[in-house]
Amino acid sequence: MSWSGWTHRIFCRDSRGSLPVMLAVLLVPMTLMAGGAIDLVRHESTRVELQDALDRGVLAAASLNQTENAETLVRSYLSIVPGGAGAQLTVSDQKTLNTRAVNATAVIQYQPAFLRLAGIRAMTIAATSAAQQARTNIELSMVLDISGSMYDNGGMNQLKPAAKDFLDVVLKDDLRDVTSVSLVPFAGEVNLGYGAFNYISGYLPADPSAAAQAAAASSGTCAPSAASTYKRRHCYSSCFEMQATDFAAGMPNFALRDQVPHFSVYNMTATGKKPWWCPVDAAAVTYVSNDLTYLKSRIDALDPYDGTGTAYGMKWGELLLNPAMRSTIAGLGNKSIAAIPSQFRNRPADFSDKNTMKILVLMTDGKIGLQPRPVDPATNAVTDKNVTGSASRTVYTETQAAGFYKTVCDYAKTEGITIFTIAFKVDAATAKTIAECASDPSYAYKVDGLDMASAFQSIATSMQKIRLVQ
Secondary structure, three states: OOHHHHHHHHHHHOOOOHHHHHHHHHHHHHHHHHHHHHHHHHHHHHHHHHHHHHHHHHHHHOOOOOOOOHHHHHHHHHOOOOOHHHOEEEEEEEEOOOEEEEEEEEEEEEOOOOHHHHOOOOEEEEEEEEEEEEOOEEEEEEEEEOEOHHHHOOHHHHHHHHHHHHHHHHOOHHHHOOEEEEEEEEOOOOOOOHHHHHHHHOOOEOOOOHHHHHHHHHHOOOOEOOOOOOOOOOOOOOOEOOOHHHHOOOOOOHHHOOEOOOOEOOOOOOOOOOOOOOOOHHHOOEEEEOOHHHHHHHHHOOOOEOOOOHHHHHHHHHHOOOHHHHHHHHHHHHOOOOOOOHHHOOOOOOOOOOOEEEEEEEEEOOOOOOEEEEOOOOOOOHHHOEOOHHHEEEEEOHHHHHHHHHHHHHHHHHOOOEEEEEEEOOOHHHHHHHHOOOOOHHHEEEEOOOOHHHHHHHHHHHHHHHHHHO
16 A cells, blocks of 8 residues: 555544534534524513513503603603613604503614624614503482581581582592582472573573673562563472473473472571572572582581472482583583583483493482472462462472482483482482482482591592502
8 A cells, every 4th residue: 555545544533633624613613503592592582671661661651640751751761671772752642631652663673792603793672662541431420418407417517528528529539620519409309500591492582691690680570571481480490390201211392391499498598507498599500510628618608498309309419410411511510501511511421431430429318308389379479488288389209209210320320320328317218219219229318427527538538549450
């Protein structure tokens, strides 16, 4: 064998030097594989951090109470992510009265340590997030008993502070913009207020000035204009007579309803009581407001009057949550007849509106009373205030009035109105009748001592729970 052949065979059979050669050849791919895996892990970790930071930033920005600029706030959350301070950020911030929607996209460039060997200089990491907060609109009717017995049993002394504390809760800062409250005081009947009664009935006073209206309410006399389509019996107060069918669905045609005379039955002469079956304007309805100071002042002005027309109070409480009243509410506000904020003049919302919660709270201390009237409907003079015995007639008995109450309650609940009831210092039978109107047995409160405030606070808590569930 030649020398060259022999050496060729030796080198071909000798494998002692192959490992270093192979390691040298595989070093770069192995480094890329191991280092690339580290880069990919770091890339994914950074992506998760970016997504988490963006989610938290968007949630914070979408808060209806947030006052900081949305993009500035979201970027502050991204600053804790490696490379997040320099992220390419796009933020959309859309606001309405009761909603705020924030959408954001963030893009950062991850600089790999090992994959650069393969020519990969940067890796894109992107995250997208969206959040929306919406407040449920709240429409609330507070139907408040101001009958004479509320003075006798100390109910008025409890009602005023309890109702005002209740308003502090339901009209707190984060709810006030979307919450409207109507106050419906009732004694024998419900006074709509001089201006509102005129607007709803179609009565046009000869002199519509504020001074003339005040004088009319003081003297009880008022003159219609030639164009008036309704005849007032008097101007002391403003209550409508209602027919049996008016307590069911829909809005009665009040242009065809008579006015309740100015009278009293029980000769309420005790200090602190007012004698009238239909309260005067100081205790008239307060329409659709979120002005906490104004609403509290209206509660403070309440005095006890004659009679307990619970069914009338409930009907007006329901009507002020009924979309059939929407054009009336708009008119009262637009004509400055009632102090209705502009954002509430499209209320009440439809019963089918899923963004609106309708609540009615009834507080009463007595049996649902009968409805007496003077034999002569024209009896409106102050000297005729004590209508008793043969001078009176009954338009609805207690049994009929209780039936109207049930009719209103059943209809309201059918339309999705949530009803709470507070029965104050009443017997078991009356408490049962009142409680049957509540939407749930737990929404019916029987108050026998000094715990009316606790009942109102419990209702406020229940309202918050209902709102969160919805």
